[in-house]
Every structure is written in C-alpha cells, then in structure tokens.
Amino acid sequence: MHSYIRTHATESALLLVILLISLFLSFATxxxxxxxxxxxxxxTSSVNIIFAVGLLVVLIAGGIDISFAVAASVVQYVTAVMLGWIGGGNWLFGFLLAGTAGIVLGAFNAFLIHRFRIISIVATISTFNIYFGLLMFFTKGVSIYDLPDWLTTRVVLFEHEMANGTWVEITLPVLVMVVCVIATWLLITRTTTGRQLYAFGDNPEGARRFGIPIGAMQFIAFGWLGLMAGIAGLVQAHYAQEVVPNALYGRELDVLAAVVLGGARLGGGKGSVFGCVLGVLLVSITQNGLNLMGVSPFAFKMIVGAIILVAITLSNTSIEKLLPLARSEGKRP
Known part of the structure; x- marks a missing residue:
C-alpha cells in the first residue's frame, strides 16, 4: 500500500483533496x-474527460494544443450538416464521421508543427483562431436545432427514483467517456506506440537517435486528440440536443488545468489516465461547489489561471532547483 502511494503520489494526493473538498461541500451546501x-x-463531466484524455496524449508527447475545443465545435457543426444532407444516419455513422473530421483537424496541427517546425502552442493558437473564425463566418452564429431523432433521443444507462419523486440518471455520454478512457489507457500503457510517445516527450533528441519516427509521434498524438475532440463534439450535441457554434468555446483552459493537475507535465514524458480523470473531477467538483455556494464564476476562472501558472512554473523549474535557491535566499543578511 505504501509503495503504491509513493509511486502514484499525484493520484493519491488528488484523491485526498477530492475527499476533503467533497466533505467540506457536503456541510457547506x-x-x-x-x-x-x-x-x-x-x-456533465463526460465531455471534458473525453477532451482531457486526448490532450493527455499530446502533453505526454511534449506538445500542447489549445484548439481542440474549437475543433470539436467545427466537427459538431459539420457532422450535423452532413447528417441532414444524407437524411439522418445512425450512431455508428455519426461517430465515424465526427471521428474522421476530428482526426483531419488534429493532423493539420501536426502537419504545421512537423513540416514548418512551429512551436505547438503557437501553431494551435493560430488554428484556434482559424477554426473559430471560419466556423462563425460560415454559420453566422446560427444554431442547429433540427437534429436526427437518434442523436437527440436520451439514452439512459441507469436511473433511480428519489424519495421526492424525481428521477436521477446516468446517460450515454458516461458510457462513451468510459470507452474513450479505456482506449487511451490501452494506447499509452499497453502498446509500443505509447512507450514511444513517453520517450519522445521526455527526450525528443534521444528518441530520434533511437529511431523513433518524430513525425509519426506528432501525427499520432494530435490525431488522437482530434479523434477525441470529434467524439466529444458529437456527445455534446447529443447531451444539449442542439448544435451551438460557440458552445464549447473556452473549455480548453479548464481542460488543460485539469490535465496538469492530474500530473501531466507540460514538458512532456509524464502523465497518467487515472490522474487525468481525477484532475477533471476535481475541477468539476470545485466549480460545482462554488456554484452551489453562490460564488461568482469569475472566482473559478482565477483558480484555473492559478493552476496553469503554477504548472508552467514547476515544469520549467524543478523542485530540486527551487530548494537550494530558497536556502540561499534565506542565508542572505
């Protein structure tokens, strides 16, 4: 037990924090x-968790992507329009269409990064604006409400009647999220590609010398995030029962904060699916608790910003470097 806690310190700490916050909120609200x-x-956390496991793969590979939420909005709209053209479709066709479109957008990011040697955050800031600008230009901000019946019909996996007569339920997005989580876990822990992604993120030059194809790693990482973004976009349309062009705009920073909270290193080479899921749940619980307590939503944005700032600081300056600096500062007269 002690060895597990030592080797999974981040996940253990997150579990403890989640329990403490949940205990506090149970008394406060x-x-x-x-x-x-x-x-x-x-x-409600399912879509963000799907985003998060996709982003985790990119972070493990040493990249960063802030365009995935907007890419999901593009996929969502394109899928809805194409489903209208063909007269409906079904879940299988919808996932194939959304997943393929997402992979294409993710691969475009990888192409820019690999072909033109652009830093990933710069490339994805560019595509973030390109995707969102094109989406709003062509849609004029108009939402789509006329969706196929199969997409808008709620799929209930489990339901329970409360004492007051209301029903609570777990719906299809949770099942899709579980499948995406398991698929990502298998990719990064049970395949040679996953080990290569960790090696590439930890030491790109060393990975290149060992014969790991750099371009392939980038296309796999960003393509996987694109796949997850496409799936998340379709799931969001199902959950909301409508397609709103800017509905997912702004989620990228919340998801990024959650993933780095879960132990993913911005420098690459580190991260786990379990920690990633716990990070999203911690952020969701915090946001939910603040809402129930009537705290301004801007307070939550401050928390997200602080998480990202601390993560960037720690990714550039290790604890070992910080401690000697602190000791030398303390010795000054």
Missing part, C-alpha cells in the same frame, strides 16, 4: 452530497 448532484456531475 444542502445539495452537494446527493445522488442527483453526483449523477449530474458525472454526466
């Missing part, structure tokens, strides 16, 4: 510690 709120948290 009336509705937090209820089955209905727990199910709502799980349903």
């Amino acid at each position: 009336e509705n937090f510690f209820t089955l209905g709120n727990a199910f709502d948290l799980l349903n």
Whole structure:
C-alpha cells in the first residue's frame, strides 16, 4: 500500500483533496452530497474527460494544443450538416464521421508543427483562431436545432427514483467517456506506440537517435486528440440536443488545468489516465461547489489561471532547483 502511494503520489494526493473538498461541500451546501448532484456531475463531466484524455496524449508527447475545443465545435457543426444532407444516419455513422473530421483537424496541427517546425502552442493558437473564425463566418452564429431523432433521443444507462419523486440518471455520454478512457489507457500503457510517445516527450533528441519516427509521434498524438475532440463534439450535441457554434468555446483552459493537475507535465514524458480523470473531477467538483455556494464564476476562472501558472512554473523549474535557491535566499543578511 505504501509503495503504491509513493509511486502514484499525484493520484493519491488528488484523491485526498477530492475527499476533503467533497466533505467540506457536503456541510457547506444542502445539495452537494446527493445522488442527483453526483449523477449530474458525472454526466456533465463526460465531455471534458473525453477532451482531457486526448490532450493527455499530446502533453505526454511534449506538445500542447489549445484548439481542440474549437475543433470539436467545427466537427459538431459539420457532422450535423452532413447528417441532414444524407437524411439522418445512425450512431455508428455519426461517430465515424465526427471521428474522421476530428482526426483531419488534429493532423493539420501536426502537419504545421512537423513540416514548418512551429512551436505547438503557437501553431494551435493560430488554428484556434482559424477554426473559430471560419466556423462563425460560415454559420453566422446560427444554431442547429433540427437534429436526427437518434442523436437527440436520451439514452439512459441507469436511473433511480428519489424519495421526492424525481428521477436521477446516468446517460450515454458516461458510457462513451468510459470507452474513450479505456482506449487511451490501452494506447499509452499497453502498446509500443505509447512507450514511444513517453520517450519522445521526455527526450525528443534521444528518441530520434533511437529511431523513433518524430513525425509519426506528432501525427499520432494530435490525431488522437482530434479523434477525441470529434467524439466529444458529437456527445455534446447529443447531451444539449442542439448544435451551438460557440458552445464549447473556452473549455480548453479548464481542460488543460485539469490535465496538469492530474500530473501531466507540460514538458512532456509524464502523465497518467487515472490522474487525468481525477484532475477533471476535481475541477468539476470545485466549480460545482462554488456554484452551489453562490460564488461568482469569475472566482473559478482565477483558480484555473492559478493552476496553469503554477504548472508552467514547476515544469520549467524543478523542485530540486527551487530548494537550494530558497536556502540561499534565506542565508542572505
């Protein structure tokens, strides 16, 4: 048990923090510690968790992408339009269409980064604006409400009647999220490609000397995030029962904060799926608790910004370097 805690320190710390925050919120609010709120948290967190496991692969490979939420919005809209053209479709065709479109957008990011040697954050800032600008230009901000019946019909996996007569339920997004989490876990822990992604993120030059194809690593990482973004976009359309062009705009920083909270290193070569999921849940629980307590949503944005700032600081300056600096500062007269 002690060895597990030592080797999974980040995940263990996150579990402890989640328990402490949940305990505090159960006393501070009336509705937090209820089955209905727990199910709502799980349903609403599903899309962000799908985003997060995709972003995790990019971070492991030493990259960073802030365009995935906007890419999901583009995929969402394109998929809805194409489904209208063909007269409906079904879930299988919808996932194939959305996943393929997402991979194409992710591969475009990888192409820019690999072909033109552009830093990933710069490339994805550019595509973030390109994707969002094109989406708003062609859609004029108009939402799509006329979606196929199969996409808007709620799929309930589990439901329970509360004492007050209301029903709480777990819906399809949770199942899709579980599949995406397991698929990502298998990719990064049970395949040669996953080991190569870790090696590439930890030491790109060393990975190149060992014969790991650099271009392939970038296309796999950003393509996987594109796939997850496409799936998340379709799931969001199902959950909201409409397609709003800017509905996912702004989620990228929340997801990034959650993933680095979960132990993913911005410098690459480190991160786990379990920590990633815990990071999203911690961010979701914090946001949910602040809402229930009536705290301004801007306070949550401050928390997200602080998380990213600390993560960037620690990724550039190790703890070992910080401690001697602190000791030398303390010795000064």
